[in-house]
Amino acid sequence: MMLSNILSLLNTLANNTVGLLLEAIAYVPGWLSVGVIGAITGVLMLLAFKYTSHQSAIRHTRNQIKANLLGLSLFKDDLAIGLGMQVNLLKLAGMLLALSVVPMLVMIVPTCLLLSQLALWYQARPLYAGETAIVTVQGAANPAVIEQLQLSDSSAYRLAKGPVRVPEQQMACWEIEAVEPGRHELKFALGEDQIAKELAIGDGLMPVSLTRPASDWTDLLLHPREAPFSADSPVQSIAIDYPERSSWTYGTHTWLIAWFLVSMLAAFAAKPLLNVNI
């Protein structure tokens, strides 16, 4: 619960800072935004590594690795020395890994937050006008909630089919047809209460929140954009089956690879300039 609260707080922070900065993605081609963000984050991660790691220890360890590699070629006829150096190399590789633990721990949280923000843009595309999608509401244990829940009509979308209510699984599904481009809200009525879920319609790049999540930390990590449902809420999650984005560089299945490759290349390119030992 505490972890969920912390993540919720961090998501709010990321939405208001990183999320705002990322709004510029909407105005440039996807390949360019993935490239620029990848390059910047690669350099930032390199700097973070530089200032959170024990640079002199890393340099020393790497020198020792070089010395042992040299020794291996010099004393290749001596089996005992060769084996000893191989053992040393293993130890030194382990030491190098250990020296990376602190910077990795420091970077893991902002990197995860950044990636979950980027996923909003690249993991799925918004619905085109005229396209349909399935909306799934997952309720809490009370089956009556599913029976009572109504999806309100709107000029932004049309109710195409449903609902199919499955009280045994606390689930209800509708099919909606996108009508009006823009960022909208699906509005559900549950008795007197109103429950909302963001809906993205358009043919450009815009943040797409696949799910308004439950207050579970894994869901919060994957779906940072919308406020989570509280543990005692009658509705636990609302998901929209958005279409996949197809692109070699910023598509659903490739954006993370592209981002990773660009950030690694940028970090390696900047390494000698920033004098960082990795």
Next chain:
Amino acid sequence: MSEPKSNISRRTLLTGAALAAGAGATAGASYWLGSVSRVSHSFGKKVIVIGVDGMDPRLCRKLMNEGKMPNMKRMAAAGGFSNLGTSCPPQSPVAWANFINGAGPGSHGIFDFIHRHPHEQCAPFFSAAETIPGQGAIEIGDHQLQLDFWPFNHQPPQTVLRRQGVPFWDFLDSQRISSVFYDLPSNYPPSPSEYGHHKCVCGMGTPDMLGSYGTYQYFSEDTPAGGVEEGGGKRSRIEFEGRSARITLVGPENSMLKLPVPVTIDVDVHRDTESGTALLVVQGKKILLKPGEWSRWTKLDFSLSAPTPLPSQHASGICRFYLQEIGPNFRLYVTPINVDPSKPAVQLSEPEDFISNVSNDLGLFYTTGFQEDHKARSNGVFDDDEFRRQATNVLEERLALFEYAVENYDDGLLFFYFSSSDLQSHMFWWEGEEDPKHPTRTSKEAASRYQYVKELYQRLDQIIGDINDRYGDKATIYVMSDHGFANFGRQFNVNSWLRDLGYLNSRECTSILVDCDWSRTRAYGMGINGLYLNLKGRERDGIVEPGEEQEKLTRQLIARLKAVRDYNGKQVIRNVYRSSEIYSGEATTLAPDLIIGYARGYRASWETCLGELTPDVLLDNTSAWSADHCADALEVPGILCCNKPFVATDPSLVDIAPSILHDFGIATPSTMTGRSIFQS
């Protein structure tokens, strides 16, 4: 002050520049030369062939005269319109192979949908392709691994194309003239392109993921508990608990198991009668359907387990769901599971990635050879309207593919095949003037269904008009069909007839595959038009002596077959052909001895095709499949419409290939028996 001296001397700089320029020039020239060798040598020449399976010349002429096919009339006025001689027998695999080779069955070796192995005493097999089982394997637990490399050198199972001879596109390919075929029948697996100028998506003859030629799956609450296996489909019962049920889709067999079993996928079904909607959850994907609605294509991932620690293999299939009824009797139809064109598990095109490239641009589409699900209609899973709707889905999909084909066509040969006119005609054709009494429908119903065929012809005419408008003055355009159509009201069981006359024994025989006494059987039927002698030295249990006895029996059978009359005195069989007289070439080993050419209105009975016998020789055809073309070749010619005048007065299927080659300036090869229609 002297200038600082460069580390690079002028000589070095000049040498470097010269080398760089030389390398650049070489690279440029190589690229250009490479491009030249890659581009088509048709030099802008365009030939477009629209293959319209089963389009009938009589109906075409009637509609053209009534002004209902104005585009074909326009094209005919500019070039010509003619009957097109079909193959003997006029069955699609035979006919399209004639078109492909520019020669008859003696050249390509396909004589019927079904052939028989004489050495296994008439064991039947599909004529156009054959799957050869693998040999050798390493057994690990429940699994077996076939390793086709040294030192194991196992033979994995493979499907081979049985069509023989040289396809006409090979002559274009060798001249670097590009050719592209969409949905070509009688070419699965696709024949390879030696020079890389030929592309082809396989058509009729391509199996589904189950290895069959289309097996639908059907789930309803009124199906018997044990399910029903029927020709072309599987029925299973669906049982709801509350609003939910689970059904199982049967996929391909896992051939890595010692005892292969099909891989299955569970689908959760939820129905809400209040909103009249059902929810299907397939591998995490949700589909909402109302009664009468079709889903889009859904990808299915079949996981084929491998021996530990090897990772499982995956095969991708696609299907569409059709919710027929939500209650009180829930009924759900699932199309045959097609091979996923975006990620094909078997080779469906030449080159191999051609179909996935098409699919990346166009989305998913049917890949099985038979796309209109006539079996669902014949088995009563579909009614007429449902079948027509499904056939219309197929046509819409084909039209999108056609548009893609035209958009991506530059020059050379473009071939596109439409199946709708064949399979819809099989179900809806009924020429009332020829035979007013339909075996199962009222005359009014039969006429209204026949109207569907006429409307389809008009739709196809629009397509022809569109291509003529776009390419009429730039390309030679052929519209051709492999055969025409005829009513099929009465069926003739050749094996029962042979039994009644004492040629096939015993009198109690129910199937030549089960209880035939070969020691007393002199002739048998197999396939739709074929009749074989039980010949000594050829058939495993042959008794008819080659030579005089063979000749005497042949003459007797021909005379008696021609004399067969129906209860009303109508002649049943128009002609009987000796294969030795009508076939020439090197691929005649599997040819029947006699080919039966039925009169209009008649065809081989359903049972006789696979060797079953019925008490009566002649009986009504009560199937929904109420029209056919497996008659005498002279009864059901196809059509040829060309925008370029031709001189041949009686063109035939075998003439199309030489004509296309002639258009590209290639002389008719010696492998062909046809002649260019443009030469007298």
